[in-house]
Amino acid sequence: MLPEAFLSRLKTQLGDEYDDYLRSLDRPRAVALRFNPLKTDTFPPLPFVQEQVPWAKYGHYYTPDARPGLHVWHEAGLYYLQEASAMAPVTLLDPQPGEIVLDLCAAPGGKTTQIAALMGGQGLLVCNEINPKRAKILSRNIERMAVSNALVLNHHPKDLERHFTGCFDRVLVDAPCSGEGMFRKEEAAITDWSEETVHMCAERQSQILATAARLLRPGGRLVYSTCTFAPAEDEGAVSEFLKTHPDFSIEAVEAPTLSPGRPDCIDAPAPGIEHTFRLWPHHQRGEGHYAAVLRKSGDADSELIPSKAEKLPKEWTEFAKALGISLPAGKPALFGSTLWWLPEAAPELKGLKVLRPGLELGEVKKGRFEPAHGLALWLKTCASVQDCAPDSPEIAAYLHGDVIPSRQKGWTLVTAGGLSIGWGKGDGKILKNHYPKGLRR
Numbered sequence: 001m002l003p004e005a006f007l008s009r010l011k012t013q014l015g016d017e018y019d020d021y022l023r024s025l026d027r028p029r030a031v032a033l034r035f036n037p038l039k040t041d042t043f044p045p046l047p048f049v050q051e052q053v054p055w056a057k058y059g060h061y062y063t064p065d066a067r068p069g070l071h072v073w074h075e076a077g078l079y080y081l082q083e084a085s086a087m088a089p090v091t092l093l094d095p096q097p098g099e100i101v102l103d104l105c106a107a108p109g110g111k112t113t114q115i116a117a118l119m120g121g122q123g124l125l126v127c128n129e130i131n132p133k134r135a136k137i138l139s140r141n142i143e144r145m146a147v148s149n150a151l152v153l154n155h156h157p158k159d160l161e162r163h164f165t166g167c168f169d170r171v172l173v174d175a176p177c178s179g180e181g182m183f184r185k186e187e188a189a190i191t192d193w194s195e196e197t198v199h200m201c202a203e204r205q206s207q208i209l210a211t212a213a214r215l216l217r218p219g220g221r222l223v224y225s226t227c228t229f230a231p232a233e234d235e236g237a238v239s240e241f242l243k244t245h246p247d248f249s250i251e252a253v254e255a256p257t258l259s260p261g262r263p264d265c266i267d268a269p270a271p272g273i274e275h276t277f278r279l280w281p282h283h284q285r286g287e288g289h290y291a292a293v294l295r296k297s298g299d300a301d302s303e304l305i306p307s308k309a310e311k312l313p314k315e316w317t318e319f320a321k322a323l324g325i326s327l328p329a330g331k332p333a334l335f336g337s338t339l340w341w342l343p344e345a346a347p348e349l350k351g352l353k354v355l356r357p358g359l360e361l362g363e364v365k366k367g368r369f370e371p372a373h374g375l376a377l378w379l380k381t382c383a384s385v386q387d388c389a390p391d392s393p394e395i396a397a398y399l400h401g402d403v404i405p406s407r408q409k410g411w412t413l414v415t416a417g418g419l420s421i422g423w424g425k426g427d428g429k430i431l432k433n434h435y436p437k438g439l440r441r
Helices: 004-024 083-095 110-119 132-144 157-164 187-193 195-215 235-244 313-325 374-380 393-400
Strands: 031-035 048-052 059-060 080-081 098-102 122-128 150-153 170-172 216-228 248-250 277-279 289-296 332-333 336-340 354-356 359-365 368-371 383-387 410-418 418-429 431-432
Touching: 031 083, 059 313, 080 110, 083 110, 083 170, 083 216, 083 277, 083 289, 083 354, 098 248, 110 122, 110 132, 110 170, 122 157, 132 150, 132 354, 132 374, 170 195, 195 216, 195 235, 216 235, 235 248, 235 289, 289 368, 313 359, 313 368, 313 410, 359 374, 374 418, 383 393, 393 418
Parallel strands: 098 122, 098 170, 122 150, 170 216, 383 410
Antiparallel strands: 031 059, 031 080, 048 059, 150 354, 216 289, 248 289, 277 289, 332 336, 336 359, 359 368, 410 418, 418 431
C-alpha cells in the first residue's frame, strides 16, 4: 500500500496522468542488464536478452522469468544487472576515454561500471562510497566487471575536498534519496518513506552537491540524479543549488526518449529546469528517475598531480613473461606483499581510505608470484588457457571449487565459452582450483 501523503502529492503533480501512473504499477516490471565491453568486443547471444534500452548503449531488457544472475557469464563479468532507468544518468554524463571522472556516491557499482565501460579502461575513475559495507560491494563489482582504471575510496564526500578540489572533468552525483521511484521494486522503500525523509534527503543532497561543485574543474560537467519523484529532491534541489552557485547552469542535452523536467511543480524554478529529465514508469519502460546536466563556467585543466611510479618486482616480470601478459598504460605500486597496477593519473594515496587502487595483480612471495582473481577477470587471454563450455560439468565443478581435468601445467587461465572466470594451476593431469572460496557455489 503506497503512503497516502505520497499519492496525494503525486495526484497534484501528475494531474491527468495520475491514473496512467497507477495502472503502470500493475504491469510486469521491466528488467534489464548492461553488457560489458571491457570483457569482450563481441557479445555472445543469450536466449533471454531482448531489445536495447533506448537511452543506454549496451543496455538491454531481458525476459522477466529469466535468472541471468545465475549464469556463469554473470560471474565472468559479461554483464551487470541494472534497472533500465538507472542507466540514463551515465548516458547524460557522457564520460570519455582519458578523462578524470568521479562517481561521488558510487555503491553498489551499476553506474560506476557503466562509466568505466564508456571510458574504455583509459583515464582515471574515482569512485567513492561513504558506507564501508557498501564500499566493499562496490569494490567487488568493479573487480568482476574487469575495470582496471578505478580508484575505490571510502570517505564522507566532503573529505575529498582536501585531496581533489578542481580535479575532475566530470562528476556524477547519484544522490541518496527518498526512493519513491523504487516503490514498485522495493517494499523497504515504501516502509521507510515519510515527508520528513523527503526534507532530510533534500538537505543532504544540497550538501553533497556543494561538495561536487568544488571537486569539478572549471568547464566540467556535473550530472545530478535521484530515484525519486519528489520535486524537493529533483527540480527543487537543482534550483536551490543554482541560486547559490552562479558559476553553474543547466546544460540542454538531447535525450528524446526521456521526459522533460517540470518547472510547474516547484515555486521558484531555475532557468532551463525544463531541460532536466524525468523517467516515469507510465512513459518509459523503467522505474522512476530524475537527472540534471549542469555545466561549470570557465575552462581550466585538472589540478590533479599524479603520484610517482614504483619499480615492478622481478617475480611479476617473470610471471608475466611466461604467460605473455601485457598491461595497459599505468604504474605499479606495492602495498605490503600485494602488487597493484594503478592508472597513470592516480594521485598520491597517502591520507585516503583506499579499498582498491587499480587492478590487483597478485601477491609477491619469496621467489614466486601468485596471481589475483581480479587479474584473471581482466585478462582476455594468455599463454596458458583452459576453456570450458559455459554449461559444462567442468565449469560447474570449477565454480564449486573442485579440480578439473587438464593437460596444462602451471598457472592457467580458466575460461567459460572464451570468457575468463579465474585461475587454476595444472600438473599436466588436473587443474588445482584457485577460484575464490567466497564466490564458490
